[in-house]
Amino acid sequence: MTVNDDSFTHWKNREEIAESMIPIIGKLHRERDVTVLVHSRSLVNKSVVSILKTHRFARQIAGEELSVTETLPFLKALAALDLGPSQIDLGMLAATYKADDRGLSVEAFTAEAVAGATGANKIERGEGRDVVLYGFGRIGRLVARLLIEKSGSGNGLRLRAIVVRSGGEQDIVKRASLLRRDSIHGQFQGTITVDEASSTIFANGNAIKVIYANDPSEVDYTAYGIKNAILIDNTGKWRDREGLSKHLRPGVDKVVLTAPGKGDVPNIVHGVNHDTIKPDEQILSCASCTTNAIVPPLKAMDDEYGVQRGHVETVHSFTNDQNLLDNYHKSERRGRSAPLNMVITETGAASAVAKALPDLKARITGSSIRVPVPDVSIAILNLQLKREATREEVHDYLREVSLTSPLRRQIDFITAPDAVSSDFIGSRHASIVDAGALKVEGDNAILYLWYDNEFGYSCQVIRVVQHVSGVEYPTYPAPAV
Template sequence: MTVNDDSFTNWMHREEIAESMIPIIGKLHREQDVNVLLHSRSLVNKSVVSILKTHRFARQIAGEELSVTETMPFLKALTTLDLGPSQIDIGMLAATYRADGRGLSVEEFTAQAVAGATGDNKIERRASRDVVLYGFGRIGRLIARLLIEKAGSGNGLRLRAIVVRKGSGQDIVKRASLLRRDSIHGQFQGTITVDEANSKIIANGNEIRVIYSDDPTTVDYTAYGIKDAILIDNTGRWRDREGLSQHLQPGIGKVVLTAPGKGDVPNIVHGVNHDTVKPDERILSCASCTTNAIVPPLKAMADEYGVLRGNVETVHSYTNDQNLLDNYHGSDRRGRSAALNMVITETGAASAVAKALPELKAPITGSSIRVPVPDVSIAILSLRLERETTREEVLDYLRNVSLASPLKRQIDFISAPDAVSSDFIGSRHASIVDAGATKVDGDNAILYLWYDNEFGYSCQVIRVVQHVSGVEYPTYPAPAV
């Protein structure tokens, strides 16, 4: 047998193992509300090739490829346990087991590592929480996709309605079509049908009512069977407490804004300050995509090295508030063609750091340039540190943060030498550290942080909504603090 034959035989063997993983992962998700992860990446509803690629990606951050032959025993061990709702990272189980010197079997080690999710310790399944989307643009449709994707177990969050302004003929059909096909993020994973007579879109069995309104004060959501819902405002039309309070109509319990909040509206970056949300807070903001991209790595660097001052320059994809071709616009420069120009504009991300990370006293400045790409941006974070360090030390630290810290769902890490913006379309992390571009000179560090300003940000919004709704389940093994 040749070397090529050996490689192909090995590939087919790993394909067979990955294929056998799929029903186990699906059953754990549907029957026990367990989300199986691999280094923070969900394996639920993934194909054989996707599972293998996710394992192979581990080499980018852990330095060596992770094989399904290593993780499969841990997945099998989970099926023998009385698990409650949780997120379990089999990549971390395999990595920590490899470093464990107690001589435990895989079954014994797994039982100990996830003990908080078993037996008397397990969390009981909670009733699903209603969600309403106010607005159905770029972020609204991506949030809808995520909500539908996460509804598989029948618990957690349930998208009940979208609220939009009435369009012209075949309004619901056109909105369903935009949900079904996306030029950047591809096809919707599932089936979508339209019930025009009852103003509904049915996506993977989820009945979503389409409510027409241009005034949030006129909608009684209880008339549609909606109660104590979390309303996600994707319009950005109102940003202060007074304006957003208009959404607090019958059937709505909380309002979450997908834009920076003004005044006393809390700006929440999941992973950094989500645990500061007061239980009785009814209005909050998820800040901006750029704030979500820079605050987690900024916190990580401040925790380890201290930060005296910083500057962030964002090179941002164009957005719907710019003109496709030159035309009048209320803001400076944004009237010039977004598809043909680099456009200097302002960003509030630097000033928003103080709201999300008040313990950081260092001044942070910022500026932004919009560029002719439709999605994925990069933030260049220049920091003056409190102590000198080296590039190798910073990269090792950030790699470990992305693997095993409480910020591992926010910060990703890549060492590929030829990575470009389109590689990060669909990333679920708030930001991705580009190891190859990182620069460190004594007490000066420059981090290049990629982020999918649409999908990655939408994932952060969902995490906040899960947290405030009480359906954010714990992750095992618990990340290092």
């Protein structure tokens, strides 16, 4: 047998193993509300090739490829347990098992590692929580995709309605079409049909009522059978407590804003300060995409090295707030053509850091340049540290943070030497550390942080909503603190 034949045989064997994993992963998700991950990347509803690619990605960050032959025994062990709702990371299980020297079997080790999700310790499956989207723009449609994707078990978040202003003839058909196809993020994964008579979009079996209203005061959500709902305002029209309180109508219990909140509205960055949300808090903000991108790595660096001061420069993709061609705009420079220019503009991300990290004493400044790409941005975080470090030390620290820390869902890490912005379209992390661009000299560190300002941010929004709704399930093995 030639080397080529041997390589192909090896690939086919791994394909067969990955194929055998799919029904186990699907059954755990549908019947027990268990999400199977590999290094924070979900394997639910993934193809054979996607499962293999997810395993292979570990090589970039952990130094060696993770094989499905290593993770399959752990998956089979999980299937045999009395599991409750949880998230279980096969990559972490395999890594911690390899480091364990007690000689336990895979079955015994797995049972011990996920004990908090089994038997008397497991969380009981709830009835789910209603969600309403107020607005259906770029973030609204991506949040809708994520909600539909995560509704497989029927016991989590349930997208019940979308509230928009009527756009005229065939409004619902056009909105469904925008949900079905996206020029940046591709096709919707599933089926979408429309019932114009009942003003309902059916997406993968989810019946989503489209409610037409010009103002929050016009809607009584209980009339649509909606109760105790979390409303996600993705219009950005109201930013303070007084304005957002208009959404607290019959059937709505909490309001989550997908833009920086003003005044006393809490700005939440999941992974950093989501545990400060008070149970009775009805109004909160998920801050901005850039705030979500810089705060987790800023916290990680401050925890380990201390930060004296810093500056963040964001090179940001253009947005719908800018003009396609030169035209009047209330903000300076944003009236100039977005696809033809680099546009210097302001960012509130630096000032928002204080709300998410009140214990950080460092002064953080910021500025932004909009550039002619439709998605994915980069934040250049220039930090003066409280102690000197080496590039190798910071490199290894951030890699470990991305793998094993409580921030591993927020911070990703890439070593690819030819990575460019389009490579990060669809990233579910708040930001991705570009290892090749990292610069450290003495007490100065410069981090280059890629982020999908649309999809990555939408994932952060969903995490906050899951947390306040009570369906954010614990992850096993527990990340290192």
